[in-house]
Amino acid sequence: MSHKIAPSILSADFLNLQRDIEMLNESEADWIHCDVMDGTFVPNISFGFPIIKQVSKIAKKPLDVHLMIVQPEKYINEVRDAGAYLMNVHLEASPHLHRTISAIHDAGMKAGVTLNPHTPVSLLEDIIQDVDLVLIMSVNPGFGGQKFIERSLEKVKMLKRMITERNLSTLIEVDGGINLQTCKQMVDAGADVLVAGNAVFSDADPKGMIHKLKSIE
Ligand code: DX5
Ligand code: ZN
Numbered sequence: 455m456s457h458k459i460a461p462s463i464l465s466a467d468f469l470n471l472q473r474d475i476e477m478l479n480e481s482e483a484d485w486i487h488c489d490v491m492d493g494t495f496v497p498n499i500s501f502g503f504p505i506i507k508q509v510s511k512i513a514k515k516p517l518d519v520h521l522m523i524v525q526p527e528k529y530i531n532e533v534r535d536a537g538a539y540l541m542n543v544h545l546e547a548s549p550h551l552h553r554t555i556s557a558i559h560d561a562g563m564k565a566g567v568t569l570n571p572h573t574p575v576s577l578l579e580d581i582i583q584d585v586d587l588v589l590i591m592s593v594n595p596g597f598g599g600q601k602f603i604e605r606s607l608e609k610v611k612m613l614k615r616m617i618t619e620r621n622l623s624t625l626i627e628v629d630g631g632i633n634l635q636t637c638k639q640m641v642d643a644g645a646d647v648l649v650a651g652n653a654v655f656s657d658a659d660p661k662g663m664i665h666k667l668k669s670i671e
Contacts, residue, residue, distance in 0.1 A: 455646070456668075457641050457645065457646055457647065457648060457668075457670070458484035458485060458646060458647040458648070459482065459483050459484055459485075459647075459648055459650065459664055459667045459668050460483065460484060460485040460486065460487040460518050460627070460647055460648065460649045460650075461478055461481075461483050461486065461487060461649075461650055461651065461654045461655070461660075461664060462487040462488075462489055462598065462629070462649050462650065462651035462654075463475070463478075463486060463487065463488060463489075463509070463651075464487075464489040464500055464598045464651050465598045465599070465651035465652050465654070465655035465656065466655055467655070468501075471505075471508075471509070472512060474655070474660075475509055475512050475513055476512065477660060477661060478513070478515060478664075479512070479513065479514040479515065480661065481660070481661045481664040481665070482661075482664050482665050482668045483515055483664050484515060484516075484647070485515055485516050485517070485518040485539070485540075485647065486509065486513050486515050486516070486517050486518065487518045487520060487629070487649045487651075488501075488505075488506050488509065488517055488518065488519045488520065488538075489520050489522065489651075490502055490503075490506075490519065490520065490521050490522060490523060491522045491523070491595075491596065492522065492523035492524060494523070494524050495522050495523050495524045495544065495546075495547050495595075496522040496595045496596035497596050498596040498597055503529070503532045503533070503535075503536045504536075506519060506533075506536040506537065506538070507535070507536040507537060509537075510536060510537025510538075511537075513537075516539030516540065517536075517537055517538050517539050517540070518538075518539065518540045518542065518566075518627075518647075518649075519533055519536070519538040519540065519541050519542060520542045520568065520589065520629065520649075521533070521541065521542060521543055521544070521547075522544065522595045522596065523547065524547050525547070526541075526543040526544070526547055526548060526554065527543070527548065527550070527553070527554040527557060530554075530557050530558055530561050530563075531561060533561075533563070534561040534562060534563055538563055539563065539564060540563060540564040540565070540566055540586070540587065541558050541561075541563045541564070541565060541566065542566035542567070542568050542587070542589050542627075543558075543565075543566070543567060543568065544567075544568045544569075544570065544595075545567050545568065545569055545570075545573055545577060545578075546569075546570055546573060548567075551567065551581055552581060552584065555567070555581065555584050555585055556584075564586040564587065565584075565585050565586055565587075566585060566586060566587035566588065566589050566627065567581060567585050567587075567588055567589070568588075568589040568590075568591060568595075568629075569588065569589070569590055569591060569609070570591050570594065570595065571591055571592070571593070571594055571603050571605070571606065574609075575590075575609050575612045575613045575616065578613070578616065579616070582616060582617065582620065582622065582624060583620065583622060585624060586624065586625065587624060587625040587626070587627055587647070588613055588624060588625075588626055588627070589627040589628070589629055589649075590606055590609050590610055590613065590626065590627070590628050590629070590645075591606070591629055591630055592606035592628050592629065592630040592631050592632070592636070592640075593629075593630030593631050594630075595629075595630070598651040598652050599651070599652040599656075600630060600631055601631055602630065602631025602632070602633075602636045603630070603631070606628065606630075607639055607640065607643050610626055610628060610640060610643040610644055610645050611643045611644060613626055613644070614626060614643065614644030625646040625647055626644055626645050626646050626647070627645070627646065627647035627648075627649065628640045628645045628647070628648055628649065629649035630649070632648050632649060632650040632653060632667075633650070633653045634653070634666060634667065634670070637650070637667050637670050638670050641670055641671075648667065650663075650664075650667060653667070654667075
């Protein structure tokens with residue numbers, strides 16, 4: 455299976471969001487990544503459920519919602535009602551992760567667990583079998599356009615080993631600092647889904663950049 459590309463609309467032009475979503479609809483993007491920030495879990499505030507709901511009305515690709523918020527379990531129904539396909543919660547923000555993952559599934563969504571750069575992959579040992587996807591942060595969450603943290607390559611390789619050894623079909627997603635070079639490195643390491651914000655939206659030809667990211671072998 456070839457890897458998926460999930461452009462992050464954090465770097466889209468919010469004054470022309472409809473135009474940018476239509477561009478993604480016409481592109482080879484597989485998912486649309488929506489970054490929700492609360493100013494508490496991360497030092498920035500982005501957008502919330504009303505915006506995602508509007509996006510879902512015109513988006514022709516599944517919405518991958520990345521919640522960088524405390525107490526994500528409080529908003530499962532809101533995320534579902536906003537049109538999410540997949541709900542990503544941070545392990546660091548979820549003391550009762552097993553319960554939260556079950557509730558996300560009960561609400562009819564795919565469930566993802568996200569790890570900050572300092573959180574070891576080994577903490578997934580007793581939850582990996584219950585999640586559809588693991589999102590490895592390759593920057594400290596909060597902002598687009600940051601520098602890729604090299605150590606995350608090793609984490610993806612370790613996670614891939616864990617998934618293969620247990621004969622699971624869990625997807626590995628990577629988020630932060632993805633460009634043509636780091637995308638290739640991550641695909642080689644075993645990543646299945648690559649989020650790209652700045653690389654796509656700061657390019658003069660975003661659709662062309664998505665094509666290039668998608669064509670990496
Ligand atoms: C960071 C967000 C990312 C961000 C990625 O907190 O979770 O999804 O948009 O941005 P780039 O690709 O610009 O590093
Ligand atoms: Zn994200």
